[in-house]
Amino acid sequence: MTDRSKAPSFNVPKRLVFPKPEEYELRNGLKLTAVNSGTSDIVRLSLVFNAGSRYQNQTFVASATLNMLSEGTRKYDAAKIAELLDFYGSALEVNIDRDFACISSYSLNKYLKETLEVLEQLVKYPTFPEEELKVYTQKHKERLIFERERIDKQAVELMVAALYGAMHPYGSFGKPEDYDSLTAKQLSEFHHSYYSPTNAFAVVSGKLSSNTISLVEDFLGSDSWGSPVIPADTKDFTIHHSIEKQLLKEMSDSVQSAIRIGKIMFSRTHPDYNGMTILNTIFGGYFGSRLMKNIREEKGYAYGIYSMLVGMKESGYFTIATETGIDYTTDCINEIRKELDILQNIPIKEEELALVKNYIIGDLLRSLDGPIALADVLIDLKQSKLEYTQVNDFFNEVVAITPNRLQELANTYLNTDTFTEVVVGNK
Amino acid sequence: MIDYKRYTLNNGLTLVVHRDTSSPIAAVNMLYKVGSKNESPEKTGFAHLFEHLMFSGSVNAPDFDKAIQMASGENNAFTGSDYTNYYITLPKENIETALWLESDRLLSPNITEHNIEVQKSVVVEEFNQRYLNQPYGDIWLLLRPLAYKVHPYSWSTIGKKVEHIQNATAEDVQAFFNTHYTPSNAILSIVADMDEDEMYQLVEKWFADIPNRKAEQNAIPQEPKQLEAREQAVYRNVPSDAIYKAYKMCNRVDADYYTCDMISDILSNGRSARMYRRLVQEKQLFSNISAYLTGELDEGLFVIAGRLLPAISIDIAEQAIEEEFRQLIDKPVTDYELEKVKNKVEAAQIFADTSVLNKAMTLAYYEMLGDLSLANREIELYRKISKDDIGRVGANIFNPKRCSTLYYLSNSKT
Incomplete structure (x- = not known):
């Protein structure tokens, strides 16, 4: 019989194994970190821009810019982009917070090239078509109205606004009606100012092969795009803490x-x-x-x-x-x-x-x-x-x-x- | 591809193991073939309440969570209609800690009055937080009893109502344990960088001496064929209308199951899927819409769930959904479209297999289905689906007489 009264012995790892990432600077100045890991034939590529909501001059411009990248480019319309990515079984993911906007692609190695070709279009040449923007604002306005019904969301907004002040870049929250005044021009300008290779970094991970880096360089690291100068950050970060505790x-x-x-x-x-x-x-x-x-x-x-x-x-x-x-x-x-x-x-x-x-x-x-x-x-x-x-x-x-x-x-x-x-x- | 080995212990416990050399983490997954469908209609929510109680420690291991955390591990569980699944991930060197804890709570969990009272309260708050105090949170509490009149799928795992949980007694809980938590009603799966037979030896060490109790399970009442369209309309304090259409479909092991799944992919998996393209982007009727299967073992539901944009009438929205069904049935899908959804399934599978925990859950799940080889053959089954299959199965599913429709309407619009 096994003695159950005594817990089996266990070990706590004495150190961590972090596969050493390789650092590259691509021809257009984009910094790329690559880490080879795993046994599955997959690649994740993430591009992180200093393009979070703190940089916007009007509510929702930063998030709409990021979300609308896949809604039309010089070469492909929204439907075509969706078709291509779905056909290769590739997935896109976007994340935005106050400081950063991030777009990632997840693909099988065998379709990395095809996926990068689409990603390049999104990142460099988005067109922000009016019709798609209309659908986007409608949908997101509805979603926000729904979110604001939730007590947990309401509590977060109240607290963060109380901590920083409702006008602070880290303390402000948009209202549903703010979506009504978004224009394609604002998104286009925001993209031009903040989505450039020198205002970003990239991370590639997965089962990397000898040509992974050069593929990334071909599509995203060779020519420059966007504004060469990042606009001066004039936002006021002075905290106006609520007196009410x-x-x-x-x-x-x-x-x-x-x-x-x-x-x-x-x-x-x-x-x-x-x-x-x-x-x-x-x-x-x-x-x-x-x-x-x-x-x-x-x-x-x-x-x-x-x-x-x-x-x-x-x-x-x-x-x-x-x-x-x-x-x-x-x-x-x-x-x-x-x-x-x-x-x-x-x-x-x-x-x-x-x-x-x-x-x-x-x-x-x-x-x-x-x-x-x-x-x-x-x-x-x-x-x-x-x-x-x-x-x-x-x-x-x-x-x-x-x-x-x-x-x-x-x-x-x-x-x-x-x-x-x-x-x-x-x- | 998951290379697995399967063992059966003398007490009836099934073990499935797989060696994964890519990760320092081991996943230990314990599946019990008991879910809310095994509950009595007067005492619902029990399988889930019991899942909570399984973390209250056991005779030799009074603090389950503490012992796991001490061994650098993490654990959780979920309860469904058909089964309850417990899982642990931890450094592979510490696999015995997981086996000790899982075996000890199968042998004898700490079911005390105090633990029951506290977990009843926690579950009532879960009921409040996730189902009652959440916009659209009660949809499944309404839709299940509309779609099922006899089968226990007519209630959600959280239970029919808060009172069922509040009324649970220690005797009820003990009886539930005795009936359902036995070695022969469980499937253990392990994925770790360890020799398969070594894993088996360790499982023998910790589980072999647990006596099997005979599980006396009542037969699950089966749902008679639905012959009439069912509808229910409710008004709630929500910002926009929603529509749910739930069609009866085949059971999980039916040959057509994968075709149903593929139809749901054609309709709504990905931005290029039909319903997203046409109903969200082009016609601008919905802020979101999705098609999915409940995926339960017995006859399940094929669900279309959509949230309407303001100023869109629910009739127009419903007609647009039905138009999509007609398109799917009347016009054969193209080779390209079929290839696309198959590629997507295959890629999703490869991504899912990067996680040791996912693989462990997959193995236990297919063992429960009764055909472990499906874990590796599913892709092949999807690949075989033809254009004709899509039309034939689509025509079969989207029969208005087998549909239950919930109109979840906004008070603020009236």
Whole structure:
């Protein structure tokens, strides 16, 4: 009989294996990072432009520019682009945040050339046709109207606007009617200004062959396009923090309250970013976190509760997020405050810290597993101009961090009085 | 291509293993052949509530999550109508931790009054968050009972109503465990960079001494053939109208299943798909529309789900959907279009196989279907589908008398 009373022994990885990326500068100045990984015959190519919403002069211009790249180019109309990509089984993905706009293609190696030929059209020669823009604005307006019905979305907007000020490039949110005034000319100008090889970087990952780099160079790295000069950034990043520390938006027919509690923190490159990432994990960053244990597993107040550290280029914030039954709203907020106090007043026990360290290391290992995941890690680092070796620095910091250091961080950053509390629902 | 080996333990547990040399991560997947279809109509939501309770620890491992996290692992689970699936990923060196935990909770989970009370509350909040307090969240709570009158697919895995979960007792929960959580009702699959027989030895070590309990499952009441069009209209506080048309189709192991899936691809998979091109981009009737299969084991549903743009009448929208069916049935698809959707299926498969967890889930799933070789043969089956198959199966599915239509209408428009 197997002795079940004893847990089997286990090992925690002592180091991470990060396949060394190769760095290239292509003829037109586009910087390309390539990482060979995996056994499947696939390639992911991502282009990341400094073209997030902070650069736009009117709401939704940045996201519409990115989303409309595939709606028509000099050579192909929208239908043809869709046909070509679908026929090769290739997929496009676009992502945008406050700082960056990213377009990625996922393709089988055997169709990389055909996929790049389409991607080239999208990135260099989009035409932003009026008819497609009309459909786009209609659809997205509807989607936004729907999103704004959700209490969690409302709570996020209220909180972020309260933290930065509603006019701040990181604190503003568009309204559905803002879609009505979008013009093709605005998108075209935004594209010309911000989508250029020298205002971007690229990451290619997958099973790379000898000609992968030259293919990328042929289609995206040879001639120049877009404006050679990036417009001066004149946006005002002065923070206008709401004086009100507790905001309530009543929703009489809601059976739940969305709670968002947050404060301004720092950007991705801050020296305490790694330490706070570890502290955040303990607090509410994984399924076994203190918040999850307390609010879900002990009290049953909510289906889930999370905290996260959001790092942007010029700033960042920390937030706690949950949806709870309206009757639990006040108790839930009190428990969150209590957990923040505990982090400041009581050093974390070695046993819990060991667990969190092992968990984070496993998570790191998973985040480096396979070409698609690896590219995500590289993009995140490149956006902050960090080297890939930073992953190992983080690993070492995880191994070395002490209860004292974590308590120190909690006292520096997680003082309950410094948070803004938002409730959408009922108290 | 997934090279697998299959084993059966003496207690009836099925094991499927596959060696993947590309990843340092192992995936351990445990599938129990029990879902919401095994529930009694008066006590729905049980399979899912039980899934939550399976994380409450077990006789030798009081804290499941902690033990996984300590071994650098991560875990989760989901419940469907037909089966409940638990999965763990962790460094391959620590595979025994996963086997210890999975075997121990199959042997004897901690079903205490306190755990039941807390998880009932968590599940009620999940019900609120995902189904009741969410725009369009209750669509499936309405559509299932419209489409099924006898079969337990008539309720969602979350349950018919919150009260069913609130009324669950410790006896109910224990009885559910005894009936359904037995080695012979489970399929374990492992994908890791490890010798296959070594994986088998480890599974023997942790699972062989768990006695099999006889699973006494009631026969699932089968749905009689639907002979009349069904309709329901509801008004809700949502910004725009939505329409759901659910057609009865074949079961999961029917030869026509893959053709149904391919029809859904022709209609809505990708930006070049017919419904997206014509109904969203050209006619501008919908802000989004999709066609998909519920994919359940017994007779499932072929669903068209669309959200309308403002100022579009629901009749016009519905006629446009039906026009797409006519096109598909009356005019043969072109070779090009057929080739395109087949290429797409094949590429999607290759991308899915880059994940050890995906592969482990795939193996357990096909073992449950009763034909493990399908894990590698599906592409071939899709490749064989002809233009005639599309027309024939399309004509079969899109019969108004086998359709249940839900008109989900916006209050603000009236």
